[in-house]
Amino acid sequence: MKEETRRQEIVRIASVLFKERGYSAVTMRDIANELGIKAASLYNHIKSKQEILHDIIISLAEDFTAGMELIFNANDSNIGKLQRIIELHVHITTNNQYGMASLNNDWMHLEESLDYYLNLRTDYEDNFRNIIKSGIASGEIINVNPEVMLFSILSTLRSLYLWIPKKEDLLQDTLANDLGDVLLKGITL
């Protein structure tokens, strides 16, 4: 484990508060308080509140886009790719449950990096959609509206951050497997 810089600590603490209350409802004084220092002292380490949000969201969004790129270009069945996407989400969310809240709910408060974020998200969704469409074309996946499938699976994966912390006992692999069963094979016997 590398040492955590004060800057990283600020971002980490902030992401916890942002998950609880949302970016706009958390003040610099709240963050400073949690660290036992004064708000003004934060500015020795970070440039602005906005920069904290950027740090949290952009690194996560890039992780997803990079992971998706790998899966998309891999030599695998389309169902196999979907299973690997599920694992990607479980993995990233397990390692940063707090940041995932900002990624989902506070992205609209990004300023300079908003367009960049939106592009990353669009790329990600396009790849996801193309995997589903390929799966339908190849007969791996049922012929239902692919938008409904994309939406349904992605909604579940994006909400993982709300749920993983409550089920700490569940192993990452077990969770990814169960989710794969439920999302891909359905729940009907």
Place this chain on the structure above:
Amino acid sequence: MKEETRRQEIVRIASVLFKERGYSAVTMRDIANELGIKAASLYNHIKSKQEILHDIIISLAEDFTAGMELIFNANDSNIGKLQRIIELHVHITTNNQYGMASLNNDWMHLEESLDYYLNLRTDYEDNFRNIIKSGIASGEIINVNPEVMLFSILSTLRSLYLWIPKKEDLLQDTLANDLGDVLLKGITL
């Protein structure tokens, strides 16, 4: 159609802004601006900003709890009940896509009514969970961790508000049917 009171108009406009930016990032002046009046004038119709949030969230939460109660006590198979829950979400979300954003993301900013809201939500989830467990016991539903199934289905249904406005062409019934297929029967051929 009944006439909309000024108060209802305020709550409706506010819910649109709350969906875009979140409760904390929307000011009384923003809401007033959208109505073409001054912020102070809002107080002729409402008691506080907090009351607007209460209005939006609590009525929706009560709709869900009441709808669930009906379904739970109905004479139907457990899979049938799940399908009716899907229809309940599609129906309520279609009729109030903006309010659903606050229900999902701004409930933590409720003050006096926070406990009441949390109780409604717990009741709802308990009923949902019991339907799934009954379905497993009766052999209608596969024997996978019921928490994973509850989480997966509910996440999708709770995210509908993000997605329904983009697919206005899709009829309520078609959407509920497709969602039922995907969520219950899975997507694998």
Place this chain on the structure above:
DNA sequence: CCTCAAAACTAACAATTGTTAGTTAGTTAA
């Protein structure tokens, strides 16, 4: 012990926040 940089501090700022008080214009009912 001294130096120097990192990281804390105090004090203050201009802007914005939700809300109140008091007033005014427009509509309805007597």
Place this chain on the structure above:
DNA sequence: TTAACTAACTAACAATTGTTAGTTTTGAGG
């Protein structure tokens, strides 16, 4: 015409916001 009511207004408030300037404390290396 008058009286009452509704819903807008202006002006202001105290508190809180993100941030800056300038200063002091701390701790490691020479």
